Amino acid sequence: MSTEFLVQLKGITKRFPGVVANHQVDLTLRPGEIHALLGENGSGKSTLMSVLTGLYRPDEGEIYIGGQRVHFRSPHDAIKAGVGMVHQHFKLVDTFTVAQNVILGDRRVPFIPSMSSIEEEIAQISSGYGLAVNPRAYVWHLSVGEKQRVEIIKMLYRGCSVLILDEPTAVLTIQESRQLFANIREMAAQGRTVVVITHKLHEVMEIADRVTVLCRGEAVATFERGGFSERDLALAMVGRDVVSKVEKPAARKKDVVLDLQDVYALNDLGRLGLRSISLTVYGGEILGIAGVAGNGQRELSEVVTGLRPVIRGHILMDGVEMSGEGPRGFIDRGVAHIPEDRLGAGLVPGLNAVDNLILKEYRRKMARGPFLDRRGAESNALDLIGRFGVRLSSLYNPVKYMSGGNLQRLLLAREISSEPRLIVAVYPVRGLDIAATEAVHRLLLEQRAQGTAVLLISEDLDEIFKLSDHIAVLFEGAVTGVLPAAGADAEEIGLLMMGSRKTEEQAV
Amino acid sequence: MKFGGGLITLEKRAAPSPVMAVLVPVISVVLALLVGAVFLKLTGQGPFPIYMEMFSRAFGTRYGLSETIVKSIPLMLAGLGVAVAFRMQLWNIGGEGQLFMGAFAATWVALNFPDQPAWFLLPLMFFAGCVGGGVWGLIPALPRAYMGVNEIITTLMLNYVAILWVEYLVYGPWKDPQGYNFPLTAKFSAGAILPTLGDSRIHAGLLFGLTIAVVLWVVFNRTRWGYEIRVIGDSPGAARFAGMNIPRNILVVMAVSxxxxGLAGMAEVSGLMHRLQPGFSPGYGYTAIIIAWLAKLNPLAIVLVAFLFGGLQVGGYIVQTSGVPATMVAMLQGSVLFFILGGDILLRYRLRWRRPPDTTVKGKEVGT
Structure with missing residues (x-):
């Protein structure tokens, strides 16, 4: 029953409410190969691997392992069949030792395990693949790289022959990544199959024997080692859809509204999240920020709304220095914010629409001394809901029961009605259907026509091309290029997104 | 939720059920009474006559009713106090300690200015009670606001400190020399005693409670600050986004709470005890937590629920004479909270019975 392929996925389709995450995806894995799964965020890589590891059950399609059809009910079943996954967020118990973590949940281990023999076995595995880690060490002592090795050892200990690593280098330093790649090569050399989920082109170039590219939930291409260039990958990944152009009058260049000068900021891990960002947004202009998620978009949006402090450089709003200000200072200067996390930041889930619509005005227009202007808040809500076409069952239900599109309309209604100078819109149409997307885009363009400056952060290149006047590309916290949207082509942007700064001559 | 073959599933409701919002507290009380009935039966009592007697004695007679109101005063004040913090999702379990510290501070004023008139002493004691309890609420708020230290543990622990501090005083330095060695302070002077209603024991603490309930209702529902509390309580992320100062609000809310x-403690010593003595609160600060929850943190509802719980306590004391242990009241209160918390899920979910899903083929062991 030896087949060329160890694992075969045939026609996998997985739907979530309103989204098709995977559509008729085929994927094959050979024994002993390093297979990269490449795609932008939201392209369906993680969903596909969750199907393979038993976390999700596919709506359609078949999984074969070693030529036999399998139905996984849980990750446990997948591990029994030899398929294990190392997730981006480690699932380790800090106060346990490495050995205790490795056997955690392993049903083969007897009720009273012999820790010394288990530790010995772990030591053998770790020396066999160069995965240096002390089995007796407590996990809270370990570095991120070491924790990852523990996760890998855990899967090897359970006899997994197919290892899936989800964005393994996202949390690693360069040295740690190099070490990891050496480990991966060693595992492959010893006959294990390693799948690396990634959106970084250079990693694919460095280690993959084969690569499958996913775009919008479909497997668009599979390349063999030697049969692809960085550019092929970028093209396949970004897709070659004709960009839908909307009629928009040329931007009326007005005054500078937002000016970032050599801005540095830390990310949540305390490392540099933004390096030397210099950007200018004019009134009546949309500046699109392109880039693969996680390259500083969140930090940028937080810095220009006062939610994240700047450690170096200047932020000017209408010429006024803002770098020491908090969110309130930015709000008072006319910065509107459509955040990535609608229900976690932009709206208060447990409060009703009336209360949510005064979140920015409760200490200005809606204040009557220490009291709130309740009548004003109500008529404000009725007015905005009518004007922006928000559908509600009642003004007084908590907004968490509303649909995504309506939530976004509600949020936009509030932010736009504050008559802002600058709108910072982060993934403004994520999760919305076509009609809602169009409505949001129309609103942003209307604002642009009225002379508002718009900073649009999106991972959807179509959206960026459609709306922007200028496009800036972020990669690893730095701007790799700013170009006018008219005349820019997707390939060039795609390469800038992958960090190659000097690609102009390649792209021609 | 899975039972056996996955028979009961929870379905999220599209909107919280308004019917359940009323039904759950009522059913909880009924179920708690049923649980109590089982235990009464076990001790050889007839549950129904006992409940009838509790009810009629607590609400049916002039004396019983006035005692019920007297009992409801500290419950009402402490319930309102903890509700302030609960509104912002700050779990102030320290109501009891704050009550003791309020009583302590008010007593300090009464003992040190025995010759002052009421118009001077009572406002000062009112103020001292607020400061005593406020500081005791502020202490755990500081590490919470600036370091994220869990306030449940710290507020709870500070209760013991406050209770033991008061015990130390009444057994030691503050013991009344003329008190035949009982652990009591001297009786307050006339100027340090709250006026009462007619010849009953109902004192002006009731007015404090009713006034504060109305004030808090206005603050919660009509003011910008109340709005901030609601936003921060529901979503700290959104509060930050809107530029609200969360640490400062934690400090202010805990201090007010x-x-x-603390005012509950002041009212007890000044209105009822007329002196400080150990154990003057049979856990009002804890019962207050149940009351606040039962009232869904609505200040006006807290007044009503405190009245009912006051009656429960009075009824409990009275039926002791027929051999029912007083701890039964604590048990009933605990059961009510238990069912309320359990029933809350029905507001947001509905239970649905399901057949077990089709048996699915298990993953096969495959050699590689």
Whole structure:
């Protein structure tokens, strides 16, 4: 029953409410190969691997392992069949030792395990693949790289022959990544199959024997080692859809509204999240920020709304220095914010629409001394809901029961009605259907026509091309290029997104 | 939720059920009474006559009713106090300690200015009670606001400190020399005693409670600050986004919460005990938590629920004479909270019975 392929996925389709995450995806894995799964965020890589590891059950399609059809009910079943996954967020118990973590949940281990023999076995595995880690060490002592090795050892200990690593280098330093790649090569050399989920082109170039590219939930291409260039990958990944152009009058260049000068900021891990960002947004202009998620978009949006402090450089709003200000200072200067996390930041889930619509005005227009202007808040809500076409069952239900599109309309209604100078819109149409997307885009363009400056952060290149006047590309916290949207082509942007700064001559 | 073959599933409701919002507290009380009935039966009592007697004695007679109101005063004040913090999702379990510290501070004023008239002493004691409880609420708020230290543990622990501090005083330095060695302070002077209603024991603490309930209702529902509390309580992320100062609000809310609880202590010593003595609160600060929850943190509802719980306590004391242990009241209160918390899920979910899903083929062991 030896087949060329160890694992075969045939026609996998997985739907979530309103989204098709995977559509008729085929994927094959050979024994002993390093297979990269490449795609932008939201392209369906993680969903596909969750199907393979038993976390999700596919709506359609078949999984074969070693030529036999399998139905996984849980990750446990997948591990029994030899398929294990190392997730981006480690699932380790800090106060346990490495050995205790490795056997955690392993049903083969007897009720009273012999820790010394288990530790010995772990030591053998770790020396066999160069995965240096002390089995007796407590996990809270370990570095991120070491924790990852523990996760890998855990899967090897359970006899997994197919290892899936989800964005393994996202949390690693360069040295740690190099070490990891050496480990991966060693595992492959010893006959294990390693799948690396990634959106970084250079990693694919460095280690993959084969690569499958996913775009919008479909497997668009599979390349063999030697049969692809960085550019092929970028093209396949970004897709070659004709960009839908909307009629928009040329931007009326007005005054500078937002000016970032050599801005540095830390990310949540305390490392540099933004390096030397210099950007200018004019009134009546949309500046699109392109880039693969996680390259500083969140930090940028937080810095220009006062939610994240700047450690170096200047932020000017209408010429006024803002770098020491908090969110309130930015709000008072006319910065509107459509955040990535609608229900976690932009709206208060447990409060009703009336209360949510005064979140920015409760200490200005809606204040009557220490009291709130309740009548004003109500008529404000009725007015905005009518004007922006928000559908509600009642003004007084908590907004968490509303649909995504309506939530976004509600949020936009509030932010736009504050008559802002600058709108910072982060993934403004994520999760919305076509009609809602169009409505949001129309609103942003209307604002642009009225002379508002718009900073649009999106991972959807179509959206960026459609709306922007200028496009800036972020990669690893730095701007790799700013170009006018008219005349820019997707390939060039795609390469800038992958960090190659000097690609102009390649792209021609 | 899975039972056996996955028979009961929870379905999220599209909107919280308004019917359940009323039904759950009512059913909880009924179920708690049923649980109590089982235990009464076990001790050889007839549950129904006992409940009838509790009810009629607590609400049916002039004396019983006035005692019920007297009992409801500290419950009401402490309930309002903890509700302030609960509104912002700050779990102030320290109502009891804040109540003791309020009583302590008010007593300090009464003992040190025995010759002052009421118009001077009572406002000062009112103020001292608020400060005593407020500071006791503020202490755990500081590490919470600036370091994220869990306030449940710290507020709870500070209760013991406050209770033991008061015991130390009444057994030691503050013991009344003329008190035949009982652990009591001297009786307050006339100027340090709250006026009462007619010849009953109902004192002006009731007015504090009713006034604060109305004030808090206005603050919660009509003011910008109340709005901030609601936003921060529901979503700290959104509060930050809107530029609200969360640490400062934690400090203010905990201080106010403690101050109102402290006022409960002041009212007890000044209105009822007329002196400080150990154990003057049979756990009002804890019962207050149940009351606040039962009232869904609505200040006006807290007044009503405190009245009912006051009656429960009075009824409990009275039926002791027929051999029912007083701890039964604590048990009933505990059961009510238990069912309320359990029933809350029905507001947001509905239970649905399901057949077990089709048996699915298990993953096969495959050699590689």
């Amino acid at each position: 403690g101050a109102v609880c």
